Amino acid sequence: MKLIFASNNKGKIAEVQTLVNNNLKIFSLLEAGITEPIKEPFDTFRENAWAKADYVYRQTGLPCFADDSGLVVPALNGAPGVYSARYAGEPADDAANNRKLLAAIEAMDAPEAYYQAVICYIGDDGTHYFEGRCYGHLVHIPRGTGGFGYDPLFVPNGYTDTFGELAQDIKNRISHRSEAMRSFIAFLNQPEQ
Template identity: 45%
Template sequence: MRIVFATHNPNKIREVLHLLPKHIDLLSLTDIGCVEEIPETGQTLEENALLKAQYVVRNYGHPCFADDTGLIVDALDGAPGVYSARYAGTNKNADANMAKLLSEMKKKPNRSARFKTVIALFLEGEQQLFTGKVEGEIIHEKKGEQGFGYDPVFKPVNFDKTFAELPLSVKNKIGHRGKAIRKLVDYLKNIDNTTE
């Protein structure tokens, strides 16, 4: 089956491709000719994921799933949360976002945080939500060259390396997006028209 992942982010596509069964043909927004930035005006991760998936179904007619991910930092009362990608401004600059986060965390003794991903699926008139979380902490400086977003400053529980230092296979196994995608894949496997 063909399904659209409502993202322009090649890093997200790469992560998800590692997890999907071979019989699912994954398309990005670029693949379907969607060059516009889909508005994310929701107040929650769930609302934003639903908005993006609905937009693709309504305007392009493809089955679609969309995700929204937030970094939730306890010492910052849950910020940046739903505004994670735009924390330092609307241009979605990861380095600027991390710099702002590290600056605001300078004198915070509580470094606990978690990533949360919500995936919204629209398929054959049905709507489903899948959620994945990973607990961890914000370290004091960036470490690692892999990953994207806040990965260089997030160290998951029970690991001594950041997401940006861990192989993609490990991140997919323990990470928020990997957990949500596996729930999505399990759901797709149980639908008759996804069988080979």
């Protein structure tokens, strides 16, 4: 089965491809021939995931999915939230986003945070959503070079290493995206009615 992932984020694409079985080939936006940026005009992960998936489905007519995900810090009223990728402004820059977040939590002691992912799938049978969360806390000194985004600052509950330090197979088991992807893959693997 060919499935378009409405993303050109190499980190996300690699992470997602490791989560699916060999029967499912994930294609990026670029591989699907979509080169223009897709707008994310909404204030919720769910609506932004839908906006991206809907655009790709209308352009290609092929089954596709999009995720919108980010880091939520309750003590910062949910920031960076849906603006996680552009928290420090455009163009998106992980290092600048991390610096801004570190400045915002400077006076806080290991603030609680969670990653949230929402996947929107659009196919011939309609629109479906799948969600995942990974709870933890933030550290004040970035640790590790793995992952992307805020991974060097985020320590998931039950661990002492950041997502930037954890082995990819561990992150794939516990991440917000893997939780949402497991639900999505279970849906795709259902026998046809």
